[in-house]
Structures are given as C-alpha cells and as structure tokens.
Amino acid sequence: MGQISVSLEDNLIVVDFEEEADYFEKADLKISTIYEAVTYPCCSNEACRKKKLQNKRCVICLEEVKTGSKGCRVVVDIDDVNTSKTTKITLSNALVMLVFGITEDDLADDDKLVSLLCIKLPVTFKAKVSDNRLYVIDIE
Numbered sequence: 001m002g003q004i005s006v007s008l009e010d011n012l013i014v015v016d017f018e019e020e021a022d023y024f025e026k027a028d029l030k031i032s033t034i035y036e037a038v039t040y041p042c043c044s045n046e047a048c049r050k051k052k053l054q055n056k057r058c059v060i061c062l063e064e065v066k067t068g069s070k071g072c073r074v075v076v077d078i079d080d081v082n083t084s085k086t087t088k089i090t091l092s093n094a095l096v097m098l099v100f101g102i103t104e105d106d107l108a109d110d111d112k113l114v115s116l117l118c119i120k121l122p123v124t125f126k127a128k129v130s131d132n133r134l135y136v137i138d139i140e
C-alpha cells in the first residue's frame with residue numbers, strides 16, 4: 001500500500017491519492033462479510049508505516065524491534081448498495097480502524113478482534129472502489 005493520509009476533520013482518508021477529490025464518484029458501500037482478521041507485530045517507527053516484522057527486525061529501518069506496535073489485515077466483502085456489485089478487499093491498519101471505528105488497543109488479540117469486528121456489521125460508508133482498493137472514504 002502506498003501513501004496514506006488521514007484528515008480527522010474531514011473524516012477523509014486517501015490512499016495513493018494523486019487526483020483531485022471531486023474526481024472520485026463515491027458509492028454507498030456496505031461491509032457484511034469478514035473472511036479473515038489477523039494481527040501482526042510491526043515496527044513502531046511512524047515512517048515505516050506498520051511494516052510487518054521479519055525475524056523481529058524491520059525490513060525498512062532495519063532496526064531490531066523488541067516492543068513494536070501491532071498491525072492488522074482484514075479481508076472483507078464490500079457491497080455496492082446501489083449496484084449490488086460485491087468486491088473482495090483487503091483492508092489494513094489505519095483503514096481498518098477508520099472503517100470499523102476501532103483503536104490500536106483492539107488489536108491485542110486476534111480472536112477478540114474478529115468478534116469485535118463482527119459485532120459492528122453491517123458497516124456502511126461512502127467510498128470509491130477501484131482495483132480492489134478503497135480510495136476516498138466518508139464515514140458518517
């Protein structure tokens with residue numbers, strides 16, 4: 001995943017954002033199915049963007065990480081409410097927290113994460129879906 005910027009004021013998150021915001025036509029979306037929700041230890045340096053550790057070492061900053069933070073990856077079906085088209089999408093980290101309204105503390109335990117996310121279904125929001133990614137997201 002490329003650049004992520006989050007503006008809490010606008011409730012807007014942009015992934016790989018290179019175009020003007022009004023270029024995107026947002027769809028009404030609904031998450032009703034979660035296939036998988038996993039957490040993994042990752043580098044706590046902000047610049048490393050939650051990179052998964054390999055052998056306790058960050059592959060970006062190359063530091064050995066003893067008490068890193070947690071990252072997560074959640075595979076979901078996202079339905080377009082108007083067209084009934086369903087897209088399988090992998091969400092990670094900031095996107096998961098934004099869409100499901102959870103915090104990093106909720107990532108402590110894989111089993112608890114799955115049940116926490118399931119309780120929140122169905123999750124609805126507006127976004128642009130393209131190439132199995134979400135581009136501009138409005139959370140109410």
Ligand SMILES: [Zn+2]
Pocket residue numbers: 043044045048051058059060061062063
């Ligand atoms: Zn790092």
